[in-house]
Structures are given as structure tokens and as C-alpha cells.
Amino acid sequence: DTGVSQDPRHKITKRGQNVTFRCDPISEHNRLYWYRQTLGQGPEFLTYFQNEAQLEKSRLLSDRFSAERPKGSFSTLEIQRTEQGDSAMYLCASSLTDWEPQYFGPGTRLLVL
Amino acid sequence: DQQVKQNSPSLSVQEGRISILNCDYTNSMFDYFLWYKKYPAEGPTFLISISSIKDKNEDGRFTVFLNKSAKHLSLHIVPSQPGDSAVYFCAASANLDDKIIFGKGTRLHILP
Numbered sequence: 001d002t003g004v005s006q007d008p009r010h011k012i013t014k015r016g017q018n019v020t021f022r023c024d025p026i027s028e029h030n031r032l033y034w035y036r037q038t039l040g041q042g043p044e045f046l047t048y049f050q051n052e053a054q055l056e057k058s059r060l061l062s063d064r065f066s067a068e069r070p071k072g073s074f075s076t077l078e079i080q081r082t083e084q085g086d087s088a089m090y091l092c093a094s095s096l097t098d099w100e101p102q103y104f105g106p107g108t109r110l111l112v113l
Numbered sequence: 114d115q116q117v118k119q120n121s122p123s124l125s126v127q128e129g130r131i132s133i134l135n136c137d138y139t140n141s142m143f144d145y146f147l148w149y150k151k152y153p154a155e156g157p158t159f160l161i162s163i164s165s166i167k168d169k170n171e172d173g174r175f176t177v178f179l180n181k182s183a184k185h186l187s188l189h190i191v192p193s194q195p196g197d198s199a200v201y202f203c204a205a206s207a208n209l210d211d212k213i214i215f216g217k218g219t220r221l222h223i224l225p
Contacts, residue, residue, distance in 0.1 A: 004156070031211065042117075042202050042215030043157065056212065091156050098211050099164075101147055104156035 002026060004105035006092050012111045013082055020078045021108045025094030032075050033102055034067055035091040036060065043091050043104075049075060082112045116140045117205050119216035127224050132190040134219050136203030139184065143205040147213065148177060148188045151200045160201075161188070190221075198223045 005024045013019050025032045030051050035043035046065070047057045051072035061067075064082075069075040079086055089109050093102035118137045126132045134148075144165035149157035163170040163177045163186070170177050176189045190197055203216040 006156075033212070040217065042204070042217050043213075044215070045212035048211055058212075093156075098206075099145070101159040101162055102213060103159055104149075106154075106156045109154075 023092030029094035142207040
């Protein structure tokens with residue numbers, strides 16, 4: 001399977017706990033994006049990387065959120081001190097260039113109790 | 114402030130007929146437009162895109178039309194098939210800005 005993969009697919013956690021999600025992009029795609037989708041909404045941009053450099057962060061990405069892409073391949077998104085409002089689907093996408101479509105992974109559904 | 118608007122939350126179409134999904138945008142800097150399809154519990158799947166230098170792009174049963182003066186695009190699916198039942202997202206991006214802005218989606222039901 002050469003598509004974007006995400007792990008885990010589902011995560012249930014208690015408020016205040018830290019969680020970390022992983023994304024493996026399509027190989028050779030140097031751009032990697034994180035989005036968040038809540039019920040009834042389209043995906044909302046969080047941040048993106050070109051290779052290992054994080055080039056843009058949304059205002060949605062509070063200080064509790066951090067993303068890394070240390071070797072320009074896979075990426076991790078960590079949420080510290082989770083809140084109930086963090087419950088959402090977290091989507092990862094990758095693309096080859098800015099004029100190519102972004103291809104999405106299956107997402108990680110987070111539920112904060 | 115929603116920059117990409119899909120004003121129809123849902124649409125029902127008879128199998129074999131044409132499905133037309135509409136999308137409006139407000140940001141005149143948008144120059145690349147995409148349509149994604151999403152099944153429950155899956156990530157969005159890329160369908161078709163169009164750049165602002167074109168007014169039509171076709172791929173099999175899917176055609177996207179862009180009317181820049183009206184800031185409007187539409188996706189036509191002909192003929193509609195049962196497997197087309199899904200949520201369709203319209204999305205746009207601006208030159209030199211890599212993030213995609215999505216609409217809220219339109220749920221398409223293909224009726225037998």
C-alpha cells in the first residue's frame with residue numbers, strides 16, 4: 001500500500017492526558033500537512049512541512065499542540081493536556097509539490113473523555 | 114468567515130441521472146480548486162482539480178466547471194452510480210499558499 005498511513009486509527013483518552021499521532025506520507029512526497037475535522041465541518045488546516053521544515057502553523061494550533069517531521073519522512077502530532085474540545089478527526093495529507101493535489105490518510109479519530 | 118461555501122448540505126439524485134454539486138468562494142486569490150469525496154470513517158479521497166487558467170476539466174464521469182467571474186465552481190457526475198453516495202468537499206488554495214481551504218461538504222445520496 002503506497003498511500004498515506006496514520007496510526008492509531010482511534011484514540012480514547014482522559015482529559016489532561018498527552019496523546020501522539022503518527023503519519024507516514026506517500027514516499028517521495030516532500031510536503032506533509034495536518035488537518036482537523038469536526039462533525040459537520042470540512043477539514044481545517046493545522047500545519048504543514050516541506051521536508052523537515054515546519055513552514056506554517058494555523059491559529060488553531062495552540063501551544064498544547066506540537067508537530068515534528070525530524071527526518072523529512074514521517075511526522076508526529078502531539079497534543080498535551082488534552083481537552084474535550086480536542087475531540088476530532090486528525091487528518092494527515094501529503095503532496096509532491098504545491099501544484100499537485102494533497103492525498104489524505106484515513107485519519108485518527110480522537111475522543112477526549 | 115467562510116471562504117469556501119457549499120450551500121446545499123445534501124442532495125438526492127436518481128441512479129443514472131446527472132449529479133451537480135455547487136460551490137462558491139469569496140477569496141479572489143484562490144487559483145487552484147479541488148473536489149474530494151469522503152466515505153464515513155475514511156479520509157477524503159481526491160477526485161478532480163482545476164486551475165484558474167481553465168474553465169473546465171474532465172476525468173471520466175466527473176467534470177468540474179469554473180466560473181471565475183461568479184466565483185463559482187460545480188462538479189458534474191454523469192451517470193450517477195450507487196457508489197457515488199458520499200460527502201463531497203469543495204476546496205481551494207491560493208498561489209504561494211499551500212494550505213487548502215475546505216467547504217463544509219454536501220452529502221450526495223444516489224437513489225436506486
